[in-house]
Amino acid sequence: MSEWLESAISRGQKIDDWLTPKRTRALELLSTTQWPTRKTEAWRYTPLRAIQNTKATEVEATSDLTPLAIADLAAIELVFKNGKLDKSLLASNLPDGLTISLGSELAAQQQTQAVADFSEVKPDRHLFGLVNDALAQDVVIVNVEAGVKIEQPLRISALLSQGAESHTRVQITLGEGAELAVIEDVQAQGDTLNTAFVEYFVSPKAHLEHYRFALQTGSNVSVGGCHFNMLDHSTMHSTIVAFGSDLSRLDTDIIHSGEFVDAKLNAIYLLDHNELFDLHATVEHAMPNGTTEENVRCIVGGKAKAVFNGRIHIHRDAQKTLAELNNRNLLVSKTAEINTKPELEIYADDVRCAHGATSAEVDKQALYYLQTRGISRAQANIILNFGFINELIDLMPNEVLAEWIRPIIRQRFSSMKVN
Amino acid sequence: MSDNKSLLTIKDVYASIEEKQIIKGFNLDIKPGEVHAIMGPNGAGKSTMGYVLSGRDGYEVDSGTITFNGKDLLEMEVEERAAAGLFLAFQYPVEIPGVSNLEFLKASVDAIREANGEESITSSELLKQAKAACKQVNLPLAFLKRGVNEGFSGGEKKRNELMQMLLLKPKLCILDETDSGLDIDALQMVAEGVNSQRSPERSFIVVTHYQRLLDYIKPDFVHVLADGKIVKSGDASLALELESQGYAWLETHKDEESTEG
Numbered sequence: 100m101s102e103w104l105e106s107a108i109s110r111g112q113k114i115d116d117w118l119t120p121k122r123t124r125a126l127e128l129l130s131t132t133q134w135p136t137r138k139t140e141a142w143r144y145t146p147l148r149a150i151q152n153t154k155a156t157e158v159e160a161t162s163d164l165t166p167l168a169i170a171d172l173a174a175i176e177l178v179f180k181n182g183k184l185d186k187s188l189l190a191s192n193l194p195d196g197l198t199i200s201l202g203s204e205l206a207a208q209q210q211t212q213a214v215a216d217f218s219e220v221k222p223d224r225h226l227f228g229l230v231n232d233a234l235a236q237d238v239v240i241v242n243v244e245a246g247v248k249i250e251q252p253l254r255i256s257a258l259l260s261q262g263a264e265s266h267t268r269v270q271i272t273l274g275e276g277a278e279l280a281v282i283e284d285v286q287a288q289g290d291t292l293n294t295a296f297v298e299y300f301v302s303p304k305a306h307l308e309h310y311r312f313a314l315q316t317g318s319n320v321s322v323g324g325c326h327f328n329m330l331d332h333s334t335m336h337s338t339i340v341a342f343g344s345d346l347s348r349l350d351t352d353i354i355h356s357g358e359f360v361d362a363k364l365n366a367i368y369l370l371d372h373n374e375l376f377d378l379h380a381t382v383e384h385a386m387p388n389g390t391t392e393e394n395v396r397c398i399v400g401g402k403a404k405a406v407f408n409g410r411i412h413i414h415r416d417a418q419k420t421l422a423e424l425n426n427r428n429l430l431v432s433k434t435a436e437i438n439t440k441p442e443l444e445i446y447a448d449d450v451r452c453a454h455g456a457t458s459a460e461v462d463k464q465a466l467y468y469l470q471t472r473g474i475s476r477a478q479a480n481i482i483l484n485f486g487f488i489n490e491l492i493d494l495m496p497n498e499v500l501a502e503w504i505r506p507i508i509r510q511r512f513s514s515m516k517v518n
Numbered sequence: 519m520s521d522n523k524s525l526l527t528i529k530d531v532y533a534s535i536e537e538k539q540i541i542k543g544f545n546l547d548i549k550p551g552e553v554h555a556i557m558g559p560n561g562a563g564k565s566t567m568g569y570v571l572s573g574r575d576g577y578e579v580d581s582g583t584i585t586f587n588g589k590d591l592l593e594m595e596v597e598e599r600a601a602a603g604l605f606l607a608f609q610y611p612v613e614i615p616g617v618s619n620l621e622f623l624k625a626s627v628d629a630i631r632e633a634n635g636e637e638s639i640t641s642s643e644l645l646k647q648a649k650a651a652c653k654q655v656n657l658p659l660a661f662l663k664r665g666v667n668e669g670f671s672g673g674e675k676k677r678n679e680l681m682q683m684l685l686l687k688p689k690l691c692i693l694d695e696t697d698s699g700l701d702i703d704a705l706q707m708v709a710e711g712v713n714s715q716r717s718p719e720r721s722f723i724v725v726t727h728y729q730r731l732l733d734y735i736k737p738d739f740v741h742v743l744a745d746g747k748i749v750k751s752g753d754a755s756l757a758l759e760l761e762s763q764g765y766a767w768l769e770t771h772k773d774e775e776s777t778e779g
Contacts, residue, residue: 463575468612470596471572471605472626472682473633482625486616490665493616 101134101151104230110157111233117203117210118238121217125232128223135226144406144438145377149320149346155264155292157182157234164258167286169503174254174282175199181258182236182265182293196247196277202238202270213240216270220298220326222381225350227322231294235268245274245302252280252308252497255297259319261289269297273305273333280308280497287319287344295323301333303357308496309337314507316344316374324350329389331357338495339366340504342511343374343403353382355389355417365491366395369508370403370435371515377406384417387447391422396488399428399435400515410442411454417447424454429461429484431515461487485512524585525550525721526571526690531582532746533570539580540566542746548690551718555732555757556725558743559765564725565609567743568694572606573599587689601633603689607679607696614666619678622666623648627685644685651684655711672699680711691715692723697731709734729761744768 111126135142164180177199178188184201193199202213217238221228243249257267273279283297301307311325321344327335341347353362368376382391397405409424428437441454461483469479488508495501526548533541540563548554558564569577571584573596584591587602594602614622628638639647645662652659655677667675676696683691693712697705712722712735724735732740732754740756741748742765749768750756 462612464612465614467574467596468608468614469622469625471600471608472622472686473597473600473630474625475597475629476595478625478629482617482622483614486614486665488616490616493665 101147103151103153104129104134107230107234114233118214118217118235121214122233125218125229129226129229129233132226132229141224141379141408144404145346145348145375147346150292150322153264153292153320154290155262155320157264158260158262161260164260164286166254166256166258167284169254169500171499172252172254172503174252175249177239177253177255177269179255179257179265179267181260181263182267184237184239194249194251196244197249198242200240202240205240209240213238213270216272216298216300218298220300220328220352220354221296221324222326222352225324227294227348228296228324228350231266231268231296234266234294235296236266237268239269241269241271243273243277243279246276247274248278249280252282254282254284257285257293257295259285259287259291259293261291263291265291265293265295267293267295270300271297272300273302273307275302276304277302278306280310282310282312282500283325284312285315285319285321287315287321290318291315292320293323295321297325299325299327301327301329301335303331303333305330305333307333307335309335310495310497310500311337311339311349312504313339313341313347313349313376315347316342319344320346322346322348324352326352326354327362328354328356329360329362332359333357334361336363336496337365338491339364339378340508341366341368341376341378343368343370343376343405345373346375348377348379350379351381353380353391355382355384355386355391358386358388360386360389362389362391364391364393365494367488367491367508368397368399368405369488369511369515370397370399370405371401371511372403373401374403375406379408380410382411382422384411384413384420384422387416387418387420389417389420391420391424393424394491395426396491397428397437398431398484398488398512398515399437400431402432402434404436405438407437407439408442409440409454410444411452413443413445413447413450413452415446418449420447420450420452422450422452426456427487428457429487431484481513485509488512523549525587527583527585529583531570531584532580533566534578534580535566535576540746541570544582544747546741546748548721548723550689550721551716552739553716553722553724553735553737555737555740556723556743556748557727557729557740557757557760559768560727562743563746564727564743565694568606568692568723568725571599571604571692572596597629598633600686600688601630605683605686605688605691607676607683607691607693609695609698611667611675611679613668613670615668617666618663619666620645620648620662623662623682623685626682630686647685648681651681654684654714655680656707657681673701673704676700676704676708677711680708683715684711689719690721690723692725694725695727696724697726697728705731706734729757732757742768
């Protein structure tokens with residue numbers, strides 16, 4: 100076991116609060132967990148040195164942190180500063196049908212429910228999910244009443260100052276037929292460590308629009324997760340945009356717990372320098388008639404490393420499942436690295452599934468076409484590479500967010516050396 | 519037959535793809551303002567000639583010369599040829615998802631302007647010109663925002679090619695079977711677009727399998743291409759002749775030729 104994990108366990112053991120039953124359980128699991136090495140499949144390409152060497156520690160909240168502005172976006176802001184929710188930034192007049200509370204402040208009955216829900220969607224196999232179980236300061240509980248459509252997106256920002264460690268936790272429940280858009284983002288300065296986990300409970304016929312922006316770079320260490328429990332006829336559309344850092348890892352779990360669930364997941368990575376980003380995306384088709392469409396696209400330059408593991412598990416009873424997983428990667432430097440592993444596990448016999456992973460250069464025909472229009476080969480290469488990720492930005496349902504992220508991605512892309 | 523007034527002079531060109539010779543002694547001289555139709559059966563090398571002129575990778579010129587506007591075309595990169603005023607309207611325009619038509623047009627217009635020592639176009643000016651061009655070829659404005667040719671029908675792709683031609687104002691346009699897959703209305707529209715661009719400075723090579731398009735775009739010259747070279751040239755009446763006789767006579771011609779040779 101690593102010193103870092105030992106310290107996390109001992110810190111967790113000192114916490115005594117409403118979540119203690121769940122924390123104790125997590126600590127027990129952690130104490131029997133092997134610290135991952137290169138031989139641990141889930142961490143094979145993602146070394147944890149950066150965590151072992153981190154100087155980040157739990158510090159008091161500082162007030163000079165403000166969430167990065169997103170132009171033209173009117174959102175309901177949920178701001179964590181160094182792991183602690185800043186209640187002063189929470190709007191006092193929330194839209195009808197939406198409630199946001201701290202788990203520690205809930206009335207007894209609701210608190211019992213919150214404890215019951217805690218870690219119900221997030222699988223135990225996520226080591227840092229267990230760390231988050233043990234160390235999260237509190238749990239933010241978000242509820243959207245049945246049938247209510249919340250017009251403004253909910254934005255959950257984790258802000259970290261130099262040297263800070265942050266463990267944030269949110270549980271979001273969408274009632275039957277409810278609609279909500281959630282934006283998760285992280286902003287970190289310098290040496291920082293954060294685990295940010297969100298669990299989603301999506302009731303029948305509800306619709307969740309989801310974004311996770313992992314744009315933190317440099318010496319930040321981030322390990323987090325988004326976990327979705329989907330009931331009958333519910334739908335979700337998720338977009339992940341990531342740059343890399345010393346260590347940036349995201350685990351997503353989409354669980355088809357009801358029939359006729361429709362899930363879409365699009366992920367874009369743009370990595371440069373010595374950055375690492377690792378997405379482990381798991382989809383569990385536990386029930387019949389579900390559809391999943393997953394598109395993951397990476398552009399990796401410099402000496403950066405991209406890791407993608409896309410597992411789709413179709414259980415024996417999940418007949419009539421339709422699942423597609425597409426992973427396309429572009430290497431723009433000879434020293435960049437991509438490790439990709441699509442995994443389909445199919446135990447039902449009446450399903451349609453497709454998966455593919457390619458590491459490719461740009462399409463030669465398209466390159467020629469652009470050149471016949473006067474565009475140099477070098478610039479055509481840039482246009483085509485950008486187009487390759489822009490396709491997924493075009494699919495973002497929220498146009499304000501798409502227009503915000505597009506120039507950020509363009510900027511990052513143009514600073515990468517394409518050769 | 520060429521003189522210093524020629525826009526394009528192709529002399530005795532032999533060209534191959536993957537070491538298979540497709541073009542075998544091609545000669546053609548085009549003066550500014552002329553419209554030349556190149557007709558011929560499938561496999562004669564019609565599209566190949568367009569690719570050779572545009573400089574596509576893999577299309578090797580084994581011998582011969584091509585002079586464009588006084589310069590050695592074969593020495594130029596694909597994009598340099600475009601900047602010099604050569605435009606190829608593709609038979610099968612390429613779909614490029616993620617790159618919007620407007621973005622593509624701006625990059626293209628700017629690249630050609632830059633190569634000619636002009637300042638780049640402002641976004642608003644480009645938009646104005648692109649809108650006018652869309653209107654002229656009857657392409658909905660929404661297509662400017664869509665990915666280049668992405669999900670366009672065959673006719674829409676051809677109109678998009680024409681729209682680019684209107685914006686780029688080339689000296690020589692090669693229309694590679696622009697009529698294929700078009701119904702009669704779309705065909706007329708394409709022809710009108712082309713006719714509107716005819717001028718004493720601009721020349722056209724209209725590559726087509728059928729005479730139909732030439733009812734609307736009146737050529738000054740018609741050439742019949744068979745087995746990699748022009749076997750017969752004439753005026754517009756040659757197209758009508760081909761229409762009634764088909765290309766079967768070429769086989770006879772070929773036989774005669776091989777007997778002679």
